[in-house]
Amino acid sequence: xxxxxxxxxxxxxxxxxxxxxxxxxxxxxxxxxxxxxxxxxxxxxxxxxxxxxxxxxxxxxxxxxxxxxxxxxxxxxxxxxxxxxxxxxxxxxxxxxxxxxxxxxxxxxxxxxxxxxxxxxxxxxxxxxxxxxxxxxxxxxxxxxxxxxxxxxxxxxxxxxxxxxxxxxxxxxxxxxxxxxxxxxxxxxxxxxxxxxxxxxxxxxxxxxxxxxxxxxxxxxxxxxxxxxxxxxxxxxxxxxxxxxxxxxxxxxxxxxxxxxxxxxxxxxxxxxxxxxxxxxxxxxxxxxxxxxxxxxxxxxxxxxxxxxxxxxxxxxxxxxxxxxxxxxxxxxxxxxxxxxxxxxxxxxxxxxxxxxxxxxxxxxxxxxxxxxxxxxxxxxxxxxxxxxxxxxxxxxxxxxxxxxxxxxxxxxxxxxxxxxxxxxxxxxxxxxxxxxxxxxxxxxxxxxxxxxxxxxxxxxxx
Amino acid sequence: xxxxxxxxxxxxxxxxxxxxxxxxxxxxxxxxxxxxxxxxxxxxxxxxxxxxxxxxxxxxxxxxxxxxxxxxxxxxxxxxxxxxxxxxxxxxxxxxxxxxxxxxxxxxxxxxxxxxxxxxxxxxxxxxxxxxxxxxxxxxxxxxxxxxxxxxxxxxxxxxxxxxxxxxxxxxxxxxxxxxxxxxxxxxxxxxxxxxxxxxxxxxxxxxxxxxxxxxxxxxxxxxxxxxxxxxxxxxxxxxxxxxxxxxxxxxxxxxxxxxxxxxxxxxxxxxxxxxxxxxxxxxxxxxxxxxxxxxxxxxxxxxxxxxxxxxxxxxxxxxxxxxxxxxxxxxxxxxxxxxxxxxxxxxxxxxxxxxxxxxxxxxxxxxxxxxxxxxxxxxxxxxxxxxxxxxxxxxxxxxxxxxxxxxxxxxxxxxxxxxxxxxxxxxxxxxxxxxxxxxxxxxxxxxxxxxxxxxxxxxxxx
Numbered sequence: 001x002x003x004x005x006x007x008x009x010x011x012x013x014x015x016x017x018x019x020x021x022x023x024x025x026x027x028x029x030x031x032x033x034x035x036x037x038x039x040x041x042x043x044x045x046x047x048x049x050x051x052x053x054x055x056x057x058x059x060x061x062x063x064x065x066x067x068x069x070x071x072x073x074x075x076x077x078x079x080x081x082x083x084x085x086x087x088x089x090x091x092x093x094x095x096x097x098x099x100x101x102x103x104x105x106x107x108x109x110x111x112x113x114x115x116x117x118x119x120x121x122x123x124x125x126x127x128x129x130x131x132x133x134x135x136x137x138x139x140x141x142x143x144x145x146x147x148x149x150x151x152x153x154x155x156x157x158x159x160x161x162x163x164x165x166x167x168x169x170x171x172x173x174x175x176x177x178x179x180x181x182x183x184x185x186x187x188x189x190x191x192x193x194x195x196x197x198x199x200x201x202x203x204x205x206x207x208x209x210x211x212x213x214x215x216x217x218x219x220x221x222x223x224x225x226x227x228x229x230x231x232x233x234x235x236x237x238x239x240x241x242x243x244x245x246x247x248x249x250x251x252x253x254x255x256x257x258x259x260x261x262x263x264x265x266x267x268x269x270x271x272x273x274x275x276x277x278x279x280x281x282x283x284x285x286x287x288x289x290x291x292x293x294x295x296x297x298x299x300x301x302x303x304x305x306x307x308x309x310x311x312x313x314x315x316x317x318x319x320x321x322x323x324x325x326x327x328x329x330x331x332x333x334x335x336x337x338x339x340x341x342x343x344x345x346x347x348x349x350x351x352x353x354x355x356x357x358x359x360x361x362x363x364x365x366x367x368x369x370x371x372x373x374x375x376x377x378x379x380x381x382x383x384x385x386x387x388x389x390x391x392x393x394x395x396x397x398x399x400x401x402x403x404x405x406x407x408x409x410x411x412x413x414x415x416x417x418x419x420x421x422x423x424x425x426x427x428x429x430x431x432x433x434x435x436x437x438x439x440x441x442x443x444x445x446x447x448x449x450x451x452x453x454x455x456x457x458x459x460x461x462x463x
Numbered sequence: 464x465x466x467x468x469x470x471x472x473x474x475x476x477x478x479x480x481x482x483x484x485x486x487x488x489x490x491x492x493x494x495x496x497x498x499x500x501x502x503x504x505x506x507x508x509x510x511x512x513x514x515x516x517x518x519x520x521x522x523x524x525x526x527x528x529x530x531x532x533x534x535x536x537x538x539x540x541x542x543x544x545x546x547x548x549x550x551x552x553x554x555x556x557x558x559x560x561x562x563x564x565x566x567x568x569x570x571x572x573x574x575x576x577x578x579x580x581x582x583x584x585x586x587x588x589x590x591x592x593x594x595x596x597x598x599x600x601x602x603x604x605x606x607x608x609x610x611x612x613x614x615x616x617x618x619x620x621x622x623x624x625x626x627x628x629x630x631x632x633x634x635x636x637x638x639x640x641x642x643x644x645x646x647x648x649x650x651x652x653x654x655x656x657x658x659x660x661x662x663x664x665x666x667x668x669x670x671x672x673x674x675x676x677x678x679x680x681x682x683x684x685x686x687x688x689x690x691x692x693x694x695x696x697x698x699x700x701x702x703x704x705x706x707x708x709x710x711x712x713x714x715x716x717x718x719x720x721x722x723x724x725x726x727x728x729x730x731x732x733x734x735x736x737x738x739x740x741x742x743x744x745x746x747x748x749x750x751x752x753x754x755x756x757x758x759x760x761x762x763x764x765x766x767x768x769x770x771x772x773x774x775x776x777x778x779x780x781x782x783x784x785x786x787x788x789x790x791x792x793x794x795x796x797x798x799x800x801x802x803x804x805x806x807x808x809x810x811x812x813x814x815x816x817x818x819x820x821x822x823x824x825x826x827x828x829x830x831x832x833x834x835x836x837x838x839x840x841x842x843x844x845x846x847x848x849x850x851x852x853x854x855x856x857x858x859x860x861x862x863x864x865x866x867x868x869x870x871x872x873x874x875x876x877x878x879x880x881x882x883x884x885x886x887x888x889x890x891x892x893x894x895x896x897x898x899x900x901x902x903x904x905x906x907x908x909x910x911x912x913x914x915x916x917x918x919x920x921x922x923x924x925x926x
Contacts, residue, residue: 205687207687207787209785209787211785216749216750217748217749217750218748218749219748219749221748222870223770223772223774223798223800223869223870224668224670224800224868224869224870224871225765225868225869225870226748226765226869227765227770227772227798227800227869228754228755228756228764228765228768228769228770228772228800228869229741229744229745229753229754229755229761229764229765230745230748230750230754231750231752231754232754232772232773234704234773234774234775234776234795235704235705235707235708235754235772235773237701237776238700238701238702238704238705238773238776239701239704239705239708241697241698241701241702241705242698242701242702242704242705242706243705244698245698245702278692281692282692282693282825285680285681285682285684285689285693286679286680286681286682286825287679287680287693287694287825288824288825289694289823289824289825290692291691291692291693291694291695291698291823292691292692293691298692301691301692302688302689302690302691302692305691306691307686307690307691309686309690309691309695309698309787309789310695310697310698310701310778310779311686311697311779311780311785311786311787311788311789311790312697312778312779312780312781312786312788312790313697313700313701313776313777313778313779313781313793314776314777314778314781315773315775315776315777316773316774316775316776316796317774317775317796318775318776318777318794318796321833322672322674322774322796322798322833322834323774323775323796324670324672324772324774324798324870325774325775326772326774327774327775330776331781332697333779333780333781333785333786335686335690335785335787337686337687337690337691360752360754361751361752362745362749362750362751362752370784370785371785405687405688406686406687406688406689406690406691407685407686407687407688407787408687
């Protein structure tokens with residue numbers, strides 16, 4: 001376990017080496033590793049090779065491993081006493097269109113001042129996820145430079161297809177499960193709570209997605225000739241959808257809340273203290289009335305309560321003008337966000353039973369599943385969470401907070417189900433980083449103090 | 464008023480001239496008067512000129528009048544004592560694709576035997592509406608040939624854009640309203656009740672069509688980040704649509720049935736006697752349960768009761784696969800079929816009030832009207848209906864029946880609102896004529912006895 005003088009030396013090394021750290025990030029940002037466009041396959045390979053070479057130079061055994069898609073970089077540091085951490089980030093980036101909205105070339109990184117005078121790094125991938133990835137690698141570099149070694153055993157698995165579906169990672173993890181065994185996973189691909197407040201995300205909602213298609217007549221009918229007598233599947237579908245929510249905003253599926261636990265009073269109090277402004281959150285997107293269960297805060301609705309959403313709905317004529325058709329079919333794409341304790345298979349079965357119970361006898365329904373995964377929760381009493389929170393609090397001079405997320409991050413579920421690993425989601429992005437959009441940026445402070453944060457987190461986890 | 468010997472002579476003339484009548488129909492069927500395709504504009508002009516020439520040869524003052532689209536043929540017979548009738552039909556036809564499904568060239572008419580040994584005329588327009596149009600013109604020809612004159616004053620207005628929207632007819636009628644004044648309109652563009660039973664359609668439902676678009680957030684949202692807290696317009700729309708029908712199948716708009724009268728016990732009894740098979744009607748399109756108001760027959764639902772139909776509905780992601788979006792907007796195309804007494808403006812206002820009353824406070828709705836027209840009813844006690852029914856009954860040796868129709872025929876509304884004319888809808892098409900489809904046909908019997916029917920109807924109306 002490193003002592004505090006060692007950690008201080010490493011932090012000083014980070015500060016002294018910042019200019020070189022930035023130059024290395026710029027080198028990586030210049031590589032056009034757009035994973036979704038086959039035209040950039042060679043650039044993805046280049047990025048993977050670049051990272052493997054950097055890690056090898058730091059004393060890792062690193063290589064860019066082939067997959068049916070883009071390579072996965074795997075690296076292992078020397079054996080060490082103490083826990084073994086597995087770090088994940090991704091080196092691929094989103095496409096850059098619409099290119100004309102960029103103020104500078106997305107692959108010619110720039111250090112600029114924003115309109116508040118903050119230094120920002122502008123480039124595709126500056127935040128998502130090359131900048132975040134290098135916060136960790138540069139922290140390892142500083143440890144090596146200042147002390148000659150890392151404070152614990154570190155492995156890395158760096159993906160090249162996070163922005164294009166990530167289908168090749170789970171089989172890769174299964175194939176290399178023995179090699180990738182560790183004690184805890186660290187993922188750097190998330191936001192801070194705000195510019196002052198570091199956070200660790202410990203709750204990710206799960207998802208059950210289903211598509212339903214209701215068939216009434218055996219062909220489209222003319223509403224003049226058949227209207228009133230013939231069943232209209234649009235009406236049937238609308239009635240089924242309407243029945244999924246009660247007037248109080250709760251979801252009506254049988255047993256939907258049976259396995260849902262209330263969050264602890266401590267966590268509830270911490271969330272209440274976050275200063276989250278329900279009105280502003282909704283107001284920013286043009287809304288004002290929370291739509292979920294009455295009596296719950298917006299954060300609770302988003303992080304700790306399950307939901308049912310109609311993601312798509314269509315039936316009949318939807319083009320310009322008007323057609324007096326009674327369609328044969330109507331369909332909807334419906335998803336449920338799940339929280340800890342809910343079983344995706346049970347929720348899917350309850351949904352299908354709910355639909356079938358409301359179907360007129362001369363209609364049929366078909367279901368197409370679109371994936372399902374349980375919610376992920378990092379145990380609050382695990383051995384690493386408290387240490388990581390404390391390390392972040394020291395760096396930012398403000399207590400780090402535990403947050404949830406309404407969406408899922410698939411790799412976290414894969415680490416749990418394939419490698420048996422809990423994950424600490426620690427990231428330094430800001431909500432205004434414009435990821436996936438033109439003029440993506442990463443605050444220089446996110447980069448600098450992100451590196452410093454990892455120096456402290458590694459020291460804390462080693463202890 | 465013609466005596467029965469005169470009428471008998473005219474009918475004999477029809478029988479003797481049938482071969483020539485058929486040859487003239489074939490000449491007209493060879494003209495490719497597809498109104499919707501600009502490539503056939505000259506063919507539409509040719510058809511109009513052909514008809515005008517035929518009518519001039521019969522002693523009418525006829526001409527093909529230009530419009531912003533295809534010509535309208537207007538013809539006036541000599542002045543006569545008695546009522547003045549205005550006959551309507553259309554000379555344009557539907558496109559012929561898919562051409563490969565035709566067994567013979569759609570514009571090379573054939574007289575064939577069908578699989579039951581019935582003679583049929585096969586060509587595009589054989590039934591809809593060239594064959595039906597010529598039943599009337601050939602009846603006039605027979606009157607002229609057998610007696611030297613028509614039994615009453617006849618005018619004709621023959622449209623060339625019925626299959627392509629018919630937008631130019633209402634302004635044409637308004638411009639020539641004085642010239643086209645008459646006592647009753649006759650339209651030949653409908654079916655017989657069945658092969659044995661002639662019918663006159665006296666009830667056409669009206670229509671109010673409206674499009675609604677509900678806006679919740681000011682942009683599409685990610686259902687992981689916002690789901691549960693953000694209002695989902697798909698859910699809002701589904702709840703509004705579901706609220707439009709009560710569990711008993713009735714429409715829930717305030718005042719929707721206030722102006723709806725029950726049909727007379729006589730008409731109800733006549734409809735009950737038609738032998739209409741609710742189960743077979745629905746079974747033919749794969750359904751079994753009438754969807755409208757419980758306790759009403761299917762014919763009543765279709766002809767005498769108003770309805771609300773969701774003709775189109777869409778919101779969010781509707782392509783392949785799945786996107787976890789909460790859309791900003793959702794929309795629907797909704798129409799109401801009206802019956803006699805209902806005011807389209809009042810129904811539209813009630814619908815919009817119904818929607819607005821159910822809208823969450825942070826959503827907005829916009830409405831786009833897509834036309835509205837009242838239902839049309841020919842008065843059962845008018846001076847012409849009974850005479851026409853009796854004439855048809857004589858020709859077919861079976862009592863002619865009064866029917867309704869679930870849809871609207873716009874020209875009937877235009878004749879009423881612009882010319883102040885009631886219309887008798889008398890047609891000889893059969894339900895299996897394949898209009899608008901490949902291998903359209905018209906029974907030779909429909910053509911022959913259709914001509915004979917008009918001979919008798921003209922005699923009866925003159926009396």
